[in-house]
Amino acid sequence: MHHPTVKILDKQFSIYLPERKILHSVEIVAARLSHDYRGKKPLFLSVLNGAFMFASDLMKELTIECEISFVKLSSYEDMQSTGTVKEIIGLKEEIKGRHVVIVEDIVDTGHTIANLLKQLQGKEPASVEVATLLLKPESLQHELNIKYPAMSIANDFVVGYGLDYNGLGRNLRDIYKVM
Numbered sequence: 095m096h097h098p099t100v101k102i103l104d105k106q107f108s109i110y111l112p113e114r115k116i117l118h119s120v121e122i123v124a125a126r127l128s129h130d131y132r133g134k135k136p137l138f139l140s141v142l143n144g145a146f147m148f149a150s151d152l153m154k155e156l157t158i159e160c161e162i163s164f165v166k167l168s169s170y171e172d173m174q175s176t177g178t179v180k181e182i183i184g185l186k187e188e189i190k191g192r193h194v195v196i197v198e199d200i201v202d203t204g205h206t207i208a209n210l211l212k213q214l215q216g217k218e219p220a221s222v223e224v225a226t227l228l229l230k231p232e233s234l235q236h237e238l239n240i241k242y243p244a245m246s247i248a249n250d251f252v253v254g255y256g257l258d259y260n261g262l263g264r265n266l267r268d269i270y271k272v273m
């Protein structure tokens with residue numbers, strides 16, 4: 095079902111990125127990753143919770159030998175960054191010498207990714223890059239090289255396809271923006 099608008103808690107959202115457009119952009123970024131990481135047996139590190147749906151669809155499109163693992167770190171409350179970024183939880187894999195690709199649903203201010211990159215670089219990986227479904231270039235507050243953004247969007251709050259508003263809306267197939 096594709097609704098033109100949805101209401102979540104106190105806010106109204108309108109359709110922004112339909113599922114077919116999302117999946118098309120996932121295919122394109124997966125093709126780039128498959129090309130760039132062939133023979134490198136990369137470790138995809140998906141950041142929970144938001145990235146679960148992107149990670150799932152991305153993995154299905156990859157044609158190379160690769161691993162995936164899930165880590166957790168949360169910093170968002172309501173619609174604003176708290177600025178405090180927590181440490182990586184649940185990382186059991188040896189990072190040293192591995193080609194790591196972080197899989198995120200969204201890079202907004204960049205606080206989360208900047209912190210995560212710093213923590214991972216200390217573990218001496220062979221390389222680290224970032225694949226994100228959404229990038230908000232106008233919102234970025236860090237100098238980051240995000241090599242694999244599936245889509246760049248304006249500075250609007252969005253929900254759906256894994257992204258939440260106060261925990262809700264992650265199950266929506268399409269992405270909606272706040273009205």
Ligand SMILES: O=P(O)(O)OC[C@H]1O[C@H](OP(=O)(O)OP(=O)(O)O)[C@H](O)[C@@H]1O
Pocket residue numbers: 141142143144145167168169170171175198199200201202203204205206207258
């Ligand atoms: O670039 P930033 O401004 O740091 O924002 C991006 C981060 O915020 C969201 O995570 P959140 O902390 O909301 O956790 P969640 O994935 O469980 O929703 C999102 O999944 C990114 O990890």
